[in-house]
Amino acid sequence: xxxxxxxxxRELIGVVNVRLTLLYSTVVFLAREAFRRACLSGxxxxxxxxxxxxxxxxxxxxPLGVFWSIFxxxxxxxxxxxPNPSVVPHYQAGVVAxxxxxxxxLLGEPFWVLAQAHLFVRxxxxxxxxxxxxxxxxxxTLVVLYPQWGLYIFSLAQLLYVSVLLMCYIIYFVMFLGxxxxxxxxxxxxxxxxLLPSFVEDETFVNWREARLTWSFFxxxxxxxxxxxxxxxxxxxxxxxxxxxxGVYDIVNNLGSLVxxxxxxxxxxxxxxFFAKVLERGKNxxxxxxxxxxxxxxxxxxxxxxxxxxxxxxxxxGYAYSQLAxxxxxxxxxxxxxxxxxxxxxxxxxxxxxxxxxxxxFTFALMCKEEVDRYNFVMLALSxxxxxxxxxxxxxxxxxxxxxxxxxxxxxxxxxxxHYIYDYFKESTYRPLTGLLPSPFLVLVYIISGVIxxxxxxxxxxxxGWMARLVHISVGAVCFAAxxxxxxxxxxxxxxxxRSQFFSRYxxxxx
Numbered sequence: 001x002x003x004x005x006x007x008x009x010r011e012l013i014g015v016v017n018v019r020l021t022l023l024y025s026t027v028v029f030l031a032r033e034a035f036r037r038a039c040l041s042g043x044x045x046x047x048x049x050x051x052x053x054x055x056x057x058x059x060x061x062x063p064l065g066v067f068w069s070i071f072x073x074x075x076x077x078x079x080x081x082x083p084n085p086s087v088v089p090h091y092q093a094g095v096v097a098x099x100x101x102x103x104x105x106l107l108g109e110p111f112w113v114l115a116q117a118h119l120f121v122r123x124x125x126x127x128x129x130x131x132x133x134x135x136x137x138x139x140x141t142l143v144v145l146y147p148q149w150g151l152y153i154f155s156l157a158q159l160l161y162v163s164v165l166l167m168c169y170i171i172y173f174v175m176f177l178g179x180x181x182x183x184x185x186x187x188x189x190x191x192x193x194x195l196l197p198s199f200v201e202d203e204t205f206v207n208w209r210e211a212r213l214t215w216s217f218f219x220x221x222x223x224x225x226x227x228x229x230x231x232x233x234x235x236x237x238x239x240x241x242x243x244x245x246x247g248v249y250d251i252v253n254n255l256g257s258l259v260x261x262x263x264x265x266x267x268x269x270x271x272x273x274f275f276a277k278v279l280e281r282g283k284n285x286x287x288x289x290x291x292x293x294x295x296x297x298x299x300x301x302x303x304x305x306x307x308x309x310x311x312x313x314x315x316x317x318g319y320a321y322s323q324l325a326x327x328x329x330x331x332x333x334x335x336x337x338x339x340x341x342x343x344x345x346x347x348x349x350x351x352x353x354x355x356x357x358x359x360x361x362f363t364f365a366l367m368c369k370e371e372v373d374r375y376n377f378v379m380l381a382l383s384x385x386x387x388x389x390x391x392x393x394x395x396x397x398x399x400x401x402x403x404x405x406x407x408x409x410x411x412x413x414x415x416x417x418x419h420y421i422y423d424y425f426k427e428s429t430y431r432p433l434t435g436l437l438p439s440p441f442l443v444l445v446y447i448i449s450g451v452i453x454x455x456x457x458x459x460x461x462x463x464x465g466w467m468a469r470l471v472h473i474s475v476g477a478v479c480f481a482a483x484x485x486x487x488x489x490x491x492x493x494x495x496x497x498x499r500s501q502f503f504s505r506y507x508x509x510x511x
Contacts (some may be wrong), residue, residue, distance in 0.1 A: 005251070005330055005489060007143045011087045014247030016154045017254070019083075020098045022232045024158070026054040028101035029225045030218075031065040032109055062169035069099040080236060083243060097155030105162040111169035116273060122171075127168035135161040177314035185188040203333040226383045230390055230404035230409070240394045246273050249399040252339055255329060256346030259314060260353045264307060271303060275365035282368030285428045296362075297430035300421070303358045304435030309487060309494070311351035312438070316446045316483075317476060318347025320453035323462050335462065338399060345403040355436070359417035366424065375416070382412055439490035442483070449479035 005013065083091050115123050135157045140350045142153040178201050226233060231253075278292045322343035327335035334402055367375065386409045393401025421433060453476050462473040488495055 003140060004143050005333070007147050009087060010244040010247040010261070010333075011068065011083065011242075012150060012247075014243035014245070014250065015083050015088045015091065016094070016151065017247045017250040018232050018235055018243075019076070019080070020094050020151070020154070020158075022229060022236055023072055023095065024098045024102050025229060026072060026225060027065065027068045027099060028105060029220060030068050031102070031106055031295065032067045032455065033218075033225075043351040065103045069103055073099040081239060088243070089148075090152050090155075094151035094155050098158055101158045101162045104159070104166060108166045108169045110174055114173075115169070116269070121270070123172050125167070127165055127172075130168055131161045131165040134164045135393075221351050226387070230383075230386050231406065234387060234394065234402070238391060241399060245399060248334065248337075248339065249342065249402065250328065251334065252326070252342040252346065255325070256318075256343055256350065257353075259310070259350055260357075262312065264354055264357045267307065268361045270357070271299070272361040272365050274299065275362050279366055281366060282371075285424055290479065293428060294430065297425060297432045299497075300358070300362055301432035301435035302494055304355070304432065305438070305491065305494050306498065307354035307358050308351075308436055308438060309442075309491070311354035312446055313480075313483060314350045315347045316450045317453060317480060318350070321472075321476060322347065323457070324472065327462050341400055344405075345400055349403050349407050349410070352407055352414065356410045356414045356417070358422060359414055363417045363420045367420075378416060382409065439486075442486050442490050445483050445486045449483055452479055 030441065074096050076450040077092060085091070113126075130345075139153060139157040140162050142149060146153065197218060231249075235241050235249075241249065275296060277298050279288055323335050323340035326343060328338045329362075330339075333339075364372075386405060390402055390405040393405050395401070397404065418433060425432060456472050460475075461467040462469065462472075
């Protein structure tokens with residue numbers, strides 16, 4: 001975005017990053033989220049033929065992907081405000097391309113679920129990295145050479161992204177399923193043909209328990225999508241911001257959410273699988289294996305502590321360095337106006353995101369079907385409340401109101417998950433929620449760092465030249481080092497957990 005802003009209009013960026021990306025993410029989320037959660041619940045020792053059949057229902061048997069793509073595409077084309085063709089050309093082609101890209105990505109669901117269930121972490125990282133790099137290279141090339149193409153640029157880049165992603169999974173499984181490693185690991189699928197839907201004689205086509213659980217998750221996923229992308233729905237359907245303001249908001253939003261996407265989301269996805277495998281869904285703590293309960297409680301406590309400290313660090317240092325970051329990233333267009341205040345508020349929102357990701361991944365991994373259904377009603381009320389609050393706060397505080405509404409939304413969701421975790425462990429001796437209580441001395445260091453860096457911003461940033469900026473950066477580096485040193489001294493159990501769970505894993509892979 002920082003590069004393309006120098007070649008394209010803010011309005012074009014707003015249409016791509018808000019309007020069209022919302023179409024793509026909505027189709028993909030509604031068509032696959034429920035299937036993913038249902039198929040990853042429980043042990044890997046299951047009838048994978050039925051699970052794969054259920055996954056193919058995502059777009060073949062009951063063509064959810066195709067249905068949502070066509071249905072939402074028509075809404076995007078005929079019911080929503082159409083951008084001015086002289087400012088944002090080729091809007092109709094963009095809608096078609098982004099809807100088609102969602103269907104292409106859904107073709108890889110059986111591969112993704114198998115890889116995630118069997119912890120093929122490296123495959124996911126490589127596939128997504130190659131896809132993103134390919135998309136970025138094509139976007140930059142077309143923006144420089146053919147800026148007049150407008151939405152054609154981003155349409156082609158999006159189609160390349162999903163095509164590369166799908167091909168990475170296909171190529172990997174073609175090579176893996178034909179290798180001796182398949183037998184060595186007792187992999188449940190022996191050939192590529194087994195990844196296609198098939199009938200099993202004298203058995204049902206799908207596992208109906210998984211299918212019912214999928215329906216429960218589907219209702220929940222619809223509401224969660226509204227909560228996750230609520231501000232974009234408000235912008236798209238209620239026109240509270242013009243396309244240019246939407247573009248600026250989305251750029252700041254994307255910059256602020258980098259940590260959530262690259263750190264918190266992988267943690268949430270990986271440990272959702274961990275908790276779903278270690279503890280059995282629907283059983284209370286007394287009916288679980290106590291060794292598994294102890295391990296899950298310990299991991300949950302340390303995960304909460306880890307994401308809490310990451311979130312606090314971003315909140316404290318993000319306040320004093322938001323304006324400098326935006327000035328370097330996008331120039332005066334972002335660092336002036338509401339841009340810095342947006343990023344400061346987002347730094348606080350990251351803390352809510354961090355805690356909510358871990359608490360919800362545990363909660364959703366343990367909820368039975370009835371609890372999921374009950375939670376759907378909570379989400380329904382919360383969705384309506386969130387949309388109303390977003391609408392009014394946006395009228396009062398402009399785009400900052402979206403972030404404030406998101407903070408409120410996350411706080412309610414955290415409260416629900418914390419209540420569930422407390423009730424789950426109250427009949428045991430384990431108290432994983434103590435992970436939300438950092439060391440008092442570390443909190444003091446954070447407060448002092450926030451005061452010092454805030455004063456430094458007033459004195460040295462950001463219109464006093466590069467030397468003053470370097471002094472401001474140096475002050476932040478010293479305060480950050482002090483916080484890290486204090487963390488190593490006061491949170492020794494957490495440091496050991498991070499070393500054993502993350503660094504040692506990658507060291508073993510490298511040897």
